[in-house]
């Protein structure tokens with residue numbers, strides 16, 4: 177009895193600590209911009225934490241709150257414009273806690289029906305943004321990498337099913353040199369080869385794709401199973417010419433995958449939607465809600481034109497799983513359509529936030545990122561020290577500080593990060609080290625942009 181009582185008090189105290197921290201954190205729009213420390217340094221401050229008796233929740237939580245979290249970079253800081261930042265809505269973050277607390281197994285309808293229903297409501301909206309045909313659908317994954325792998329494995333299996341001569345043949349994939357590193361990495365996982373197409377027009381277009389196919393040796397042409405186009409390159413926001421690529425894929429009978437992990441959010445932005453024309457002809461599409469759809473980590477998505485092909489590629493069989501497939505458990509089983517079995521219902525935070533705010537607010541927030549990129553580009557053009565490298569694309573701006581060496585870009589990045597002012601990192605464009613902004617957070621202001629550009633004087 178007394179023991180139970182003690183546990184309850186601990187639980188209440190811990191819950192209050194956690195809730196207070198969470199509410200404070202999500203109310204704070206400019207959290208301290210932390211930076212990494214060496215592991216030995218952290219260990220010196222923290223010491224051993226996993227012990228036979230435990231150090232107690234209060235102590236462990238205090239260590240996290242006062243020391244460890246400060247050795248992380250809050251990706252939602254309004255002056256974090258490096259890589260692809262994030263800006264999860266407060267609603268989505270709070271519902272992430274609810275998702276955890278509810279202990280829902282997201283693999284099969286039998287156990288997860290109510291949660292999977294939520295996910296599917298959000299998925300229906302994602303599918304509608306793409307314009308894919310009515311029977312198309314998708315499933316949430318741990319991220320863009322897992323989504324790309326799930327989509328490409330489906331493509332490869334469909335290619336082998338179509339022609340038994342392909343069974344046992346090492347498959348080959350075409351993509352552009354602007355494609356995300358995960359395409360090559362996942363091809364390695366699949367033991368498939370990748371041919372990268374150079375894009376003189378900056379984006380991949382049908383004619384360049386057709387030439388690349390025509391240049392393949394006969395034996396390689398036979399190994400070609402898919403084209404992976406990009407709907408917004410991570411480095412520059414460049415969108416491949418999806419319509420003309422779709423023409424070539426149709427004519428050649430090749431799977432058409434679109435990686436819109438970063439750019440996919442912009443499908444909800446009328447100002448740029450036409451740049452994605454042709455995406456509705458894809459066989460599979462990757463979109464990361466944890467990038468530009470304001471979901472907490474981690475949440476990716478893979479969409480398919482034909483779900484039955486995904487099920488053939490991914491559905492797992494096992495004696496202990498059979499119950500899930502019988503009539504009584506009839507329903508949508510997310511595990512049948514991507515690489516993961518046991519899974520968090522990670523689309524739930526997105527669903528709650530969409531349900532609460534409505535999709536119009538998403539459009540406004542995404543358009544804000546595009547507008548911030550346009551404003552930053554204007555400011556850069558007006559500054560004698562600075563130069564646009566290419567026009568802003570989606571929410572990415574590539575620009576140079578005239579006369580700076582790669583070392584100067586690096587020192588500038590560290591200086592701003594160390595002072596807690598901003599995190600903006602250099603990138604490379606055509607071999608040159610330059611600077612890059614990527615806007616996601618609608619709370620970023622013009623004054624933030626001015627303050628950062630001021631440090632480049």
Ligand SMILES: *Cc1c(COP(=O)(O)O)cnc(C)c1O
Nearest residue numbers: 319320321356358410435437438
């Ligand atoms: C970020 C990104 C990925 C990888 O997604 P993760 O969620 O980090 O696994 C893949 N493709 C593109 C275009 C991306 O921007």
